[in-house]
Amino acid sequence: MSDQEDDIILSELSDEELVPQIHDDLYDGLKEEIEESVNILLGRGWMPYDVLTKALVEGMRIVGIDFRDGILFVPEVLLAANAMKGGMAILKPLLAETGAPRLGNMVIGTVKGDIHDIGKNLVTMMMEGAGFEVKDLGINNPVENYLDELENGDYDILGMSALLTTTMPYMKVVIDTMVEKGMRDDYTVLVGGAPLNEEFGKAIGADAYCRDAAVAVETAKEFMAKKHNQMNA
Amino acid sequence: MIEVSDHTLTEQGLDARGSDPARVLVLACGALAREILALFKINKWDHMDLTCLPAKWHMTPDLITDGVEDVVRKHRGDYDQIFVAYADCGTGGLLEAKCAELGVEMIAGPHCYSFFEGNDVFAATAEDEITAFYLTDFLVSVFDSFFWKPMGLDRHPELLEMYFGNYEKVVYQAQTENAELTAKARDCAARMGLRFERRFTGYGDLQTALAGIPAAR
Numbered sequence: 001m002s003d004q005e006d007d008i009i010l011s012e013l014s015d016e017e018l019v020p021q022i023h024d025d026l027y028d029g030l031k032e033e034i035e036e037s038v039n040i041l042l043g044r045g046w047m048p049y050d051v052l053t054k055a056l057v058e059g060m061r062i063v064g065i066d067f068r069d070g071i072l073f074v075p076e077v078l079l080a081a082n083a084m085k086g087g088m089a090i091l092k093p094l095l096a097e098t099g100a101p102r103l104g105n106m107v108i109g110t111v112k113g114d115i116h117d118i119g120k121n122l123v124t125m126m127m128e129g130a131g132f133e134v135k136d137l138g139i140n141n142p143v144e145n146y147l148d149e150l151e152n153g154d155y156d157i158l159g160m161s162a163l164l165t166t167t168m169p170y171m172k173v174v175i176d177t178m179v180e181k182g183m184r185d186d187y188t189v190l191v192g193g194a195p196l197n198e199e200f201g202k203a204i205g206a207d208a209y210c211r212d213a214a215v216a217v218e219t220a221k222e223f224m225a226k227k228h229n230q231m232n233a
Numbered sequence: 234m235i236e237v238s239d240h241t242l243t244e245q246g247l248d249a250r251g252s253d254p255a256r257v258l259v260l261a262c263g264a265l266a267r268e269i270l271a272l273f274k275i276n277k278w279d280h281m282d283l284t285c286l287p288a289k290w291h292m293t294p295d296l297i298t299d300g301v302e303d304v305v306r307k308h309r310g311d312y313d314q315i316f317v318a319y320a321d322c323g324t325g326g327l328l329e330a331k332c333a334e335l336g337v338e339m340i341a342g343p344h345c346y347s348f349f350e351g352n353d354v355f356a357a358t359a360e361d362e363i364t365a366f367y368l369t370d371f372l373v374s375v376f377d378s379f380f381w382k383p384m385g386l387d388r389h390p391e392l393l394e395m396y397f398g399n400y401e402k403v404v405y406q407a408q409t410e411n412a413e414l415t416a417k418a419r420d421c422a423a424r425m426g427l428r429f430e431r432r433f434t435g436y437g438d439l440q441t442a443l444a445g446i447p448a449a450r
Contacts, residue, residue, distance in 0.1 A: 029389075075385025078395050113363050115399035139399055140363065165321045165343045166359060195294065195325035 010037050015044065019055050026059035027066075029079025031086040038087040048094035049101065056087050057129040064126075064214040074118075081122055088128065101131050104224045107149045108159035109137030111170040116163035119193060119213070123159060126213040127220060132157075143174045147181070155187065156227065157220055160206075162193040172204035179205070188223040190216060239375045242266050247285035251311060257281045257446055258311070260304050261318035262297075263288030264371045265345065268408050268436055269318060272443055281446070282312070288371070292383070294323030298331050305335050316446050318439070320344050340442045345369065348438035349406050364401035366427065370408045373418045381424075393426065402428035408436060 010033065013021055018037055025033040034056075041051045063080045066072040072080075106127055110120050117139050124134050135153065137145050146158060158178075162168040171191050178184040184205070191206045201209030207223065210216035237247055242263035249258055261269055263285040273281055286300045297319065305315050317332055317339035332339045342348045346367040347355040372379060381387055384396055403422035407415065415431055422429035 073383070073385075075383075075389060075392060078385075078392055079389060082391075082395070113360060115363055117399060118395060121395075165323060165325055168325065195321075195323045197325055197327065200325055 011040055015041070015046075019058075022055040023059040023062055026056065026080050026083050027063055027072075027076075029076065029083050031083040034083045035086045035090060038090050042090070042094070047100075048091045048098050052088075052091050052095065052100070052129060056084050056091075057126075060084055060126065060129065061214070064212070068212070068214070077122070078118070081125055084125060084129070088125065092128070102133060103131040103221065104156040105133045105135075105154055106157040106159055106220065107135045107137060107146060107153070107155050108161070109141040109146060110139040110161045110163075111167050111174070112140055112142045113170065114162050114164055114167035115139045116193075117161070119163070120159075120161040122213040123161070123192065123210075123216045126217050127159075130217045130221065132220060143170075143177050146174050147177060147183075150178075150183065150187065156224060157188045157190060159190045159192070159216070161191070162196070165195045168193060168195055168200065169204075171206065175205045188220070188227075190219060190223075192216060237266065239371070240378070242285060242371075243288045243375055243379060246287045247283060249282050249284035249308060249311075251282065256313040258308050258315045259283050259318050259443065259446075260301060260308075260315055261285050262291065262322065262345070264291060264369065265318055265439065267371060268439060269443070271409075272436060272440055276444070278443070281443070284308070288375070289379070291322070291379075294325075297322055298324050298327045301328060302331055302335065305337055309335075314446065316443070318443070320348055338446075340438065342438065345439075346406060348442070349408065349434040349436070350432070351434075351437050362404070364399065365404045365430075366397065366400045366402070366425070368403060368405045368418055368421065370411065370414055373405060373414050373421060376417070376421050397425050397427065400425070400427055402430055405429070405431045406434045407431055408434060 008021065010018065010021065018040065022034065022037045025037065038051055041055065042048065060080065063072060063077060067077050108120060108124055110117050124136050127134050135149060137149060150158060160171045160174060162171060175184065175189060189206045190208050190210050191201050192210045196209055198209045208219045210219050246263045247266055257280055259269055259281055261283065266283065266285045269283055284304060290296045290300065301317055301319065309315060315337050317337055319328060320340045320342040321328060322344050329339065340348055342352040349369060385392055403425060405418035418431065419429050
């Protein structure tokens with residue numbers, strides 16, 4: 001995006017210049033620059049939540065739009081995500097200390113027999129960026145992993161991911177077990193992964209199929225808003 | 234035998250010849266073109282014609298179902314029968330449903346790695362091999378243009394861990410005895426930082442499926 005990267009001294013930019021520069025650097029996947037800029041804004045007294053939402057999340061939102069529109073491709077998105085991860089690592093401990101808004105709690109993991117985690121990791125990062133606390137169970141999770149975590153924590157959402165046609169039916173095993181244990185209705189279940197589709201999500205009894213990380217965030221927000229409305233009704 | 238480049242098979246696929254005496258059209262992924270043409274030749278299946286969709290749709294399986302439907306509708310008046318030489322291939326059951334709707338047969342199984350190995354064998358060993366990354370003859374020959382460059386690994390080697398960090402080995406499913414391809418497959422595994430295993434599969438269930446197509450109605 002910018003060819004004059006070497007000429008820019010980030011600390012000399014005003015806040016009004018630095019925030020769009022962060023968006024550019026995220027777009028270009030420049031992790032070190034992102035980390036430096038996050039520290040600069042924090043040093044200038046910015047609240048961690050504002051750095052997260054105005055600089056990083058907004059930057060990733062632009063990346064997400066250009067990915068959806070075919071302008072950016074997977075490698076560029078991964079580089080941007082890696083850069084955001086650097087910024088998030090600085091902000092995460094500070095967000096808890098400064099009482100940043102918390103939208104909800106989520107457990108996420110790739111299902112048993114499946115080791116693919118790129119999509120899951122993107123969803124985790126974007127959910128955290130949106131204000132969700134996310135427990136990532138990693139890859140190759142049997143039903144017990146999901147249920148143990150749900151039963152031992154205070155969660156609102158279960159997210160499951162699969163990249164293979166052979167592993168995606170396992171999501172139904174998890175949901176059916178939740179039904180058997182009488183805990184299905186306590187959680188919003190979101191599913192995603194390349195071979196899935198909306199019909200599959202409905203057929204296995206998930207609340208929603210999310211085709212990408214941005215949709216997952218929006219869907220999670222909608223379900224949390226509904227939940228709060230029901231509780232306040 | 235038809236000469237067609239790897240690049241064409243990856244990007245565009247292959248058009249049907251449309252010539253007599255072909256009465257059966259095999260509609261396949263471009264990644265299977267060489268194997269299917271070899272089977273035509275070995276078995277003297279002169280009644281079969283081949284058309285392929287772009288092999289690169291392996292990476293975007295959401296395109297496959299509509300692509301198959303378009304070709305079936307375009308050619309169904311020209312042949313006695315159309316056979317779809319795809320397995321599910323990441324379509325999440327949508328291709329199977331579409332083939333049933335169109336009244337055409339397809340190959341059983343989740344993907345080509347499974348039917349090359351034999352669906353029964355693959356299913357029996359799949360659980361123990363979830364950390365295997367599979368390559369076929371075609372995928373070895375196009376490895377750089379198919380995987381390495383589109384994944385950005387030629388420009389950003391730091392992405393290697395994000396892509397392949399959970400894998401442990403490359404399983405090269407060899408359809409043919411080819412020392413050059415085997416050496417290249419071994420090199421692919423080394424570049425990915427993974428162990429290498431070569432497994433000769435031949436044409437597996439692909440051959441069985443095509444042999445099961447009746448010569449004429």
